[in-house]
Amino acid sequence: MKFIINQAKLDASQMNDLFGNGKMDVVVTVIAIIFTLLCGYLVMMDLRLRKLENKDKK
Amino acid sequence: MISWWKIAGFILVLYSIILGILGAVPNLPILENSIRNLYFHVPMWFTMIALLLFSFIKSIQTLNNKNVVNLKFDSEAEVYAKTALVFGIAGLCTGMIWAKNTWGAYWTNDPKLNAAAVAMLLYAAYFVLRSSIDEEEKRARISAVFNIFCFPIYIVLVFILPRLTDSLHPGNGGNPGFNSYDLDSRLRMIFYPAVLGWILIGFWIANIGKRIKNLSI
Numbered sequence: 001m002k003f004i005i006n007q008a009k010l011d012a013s014q015m016n017d018l019f020g021n022g023k024m025d026v027v028v029t030v031i032a033i034i035f036t037l038l039c040g041y042l043v044m045m046d047l048r049l050r051k052l053e054n055k056d057k058k
Numbered sequence: 059m060i061s062w063w064k065i066a067g068f069i070l071v072l073y074s075i076i077l078g079i080l081g082a083v084p085n086l087p088i089l090e091n092s093i094r095n096l097y098f099h100v101p102m103w104f105t106m107i108a109l110l111l112f113s114f115i116k117s118i119q120t121l122n123n124k125n126v127v128n129l130k131f132d133s134e135a136e137v138y139a140k141t142a143l144v145f146g147i148a149g150l151c152t153g154m155i156w157a158k159n160t161w162g163a164y165w166t167n168d169p170k171l172n173a174a175a176v177a178m179l180l181y182a183a184y185f186v187l188r189s190s191i192d193e194e195e196k197r198a199r200i201s202a203v204f205n206i207f208c209f210p211i212y213i214v215l216v217f218i219l220p221r222l223t224d225s226l227h228p229g230n231g232g233n234p235g236f237n238s239y240d241l242d243s244r245l246r247m248i249f250y251p252a253v254l255g256w257i258l259i260g261f262w263i264a265n266i267g268k269r270i271k272n273l274s275i
Binding site: 024025027028031032035036039042043045046047049052053056 | 060064068071072075076079080259262263266269270273
């Protein structure tokens with residue numbers, strides 16, 4: 001993860017104004033949080049389904 | 059425990075989001091920074107195709123036995139097609155935003171765009187057909203036949219026809235593909251993980267849909 005962040009920062013420093021003022025970091029953070037929440041919802045569904053499937057088997 | 063491939067899908071997509079937006083890209087005329095959409099727009103279509111391929115296979119399996127229609131495979135084919143359609147809509151939306159910024163309009167008269175819209179409507183018709191038949195076995199048989207015909211038509215519409223005429227899309231109608239621009243493979247380092255990650259996420263969603271259906275049966 002540290003490698004990814006370092007690499008991203010290194011690349012961002014080479015970019016134009018759009019990426020230089022840190023606004024893009026906020027955009028990436030927000031998108032990453034939304035995606036993580038969506039995946040969290042999938043994990044929750046997955047675990048609930050497993051419980052129901054186990055109950056069904058019994 | 060969550061399967062390794064689901065975790066891998068999450069990590070790969072997260073990687074593609076972070077480096078896809080912050081990473082360096084080749085400085086191309088017209089495309090400029092919009093080339094980053096390559097990591098989001100194209101994987102949506104690849105995921106859709108992978109899911110539709112599975113739906114197609116499940117429809118064949120539904121009709122595999124001459125005398126008995128396998129309803130389990132039929133419901134799986136439906137789930138895969140439904141998930142594929144969601145990714146197709148995401149692909150259209152990301153493509154429209156990209157088109158507005160590079161071609162100047164959300165929708166142009168490009169053969170690939172129109173073919174993709176027709177292909178999506180074809181699968182929408184598959185769901186209309188399914189909902190119009192009440193008898194389970196009959197619905198499974200007819201919709202499986204429809205789905206088996208849909209997939210090759212989809213491939214022809216999206217991959218073959220646009221290559222035969224002039225098209226704005228790269229790699230179509232004599233245009234150079236993205237691989238000719240990407241001399242230092244910067245795009246590939248993010249593009250391939252993004253494709254793989256989104257495909258895994260697509261199958262994860264389909265897997266959940268399938269299990270919900272199995273429980274309700």
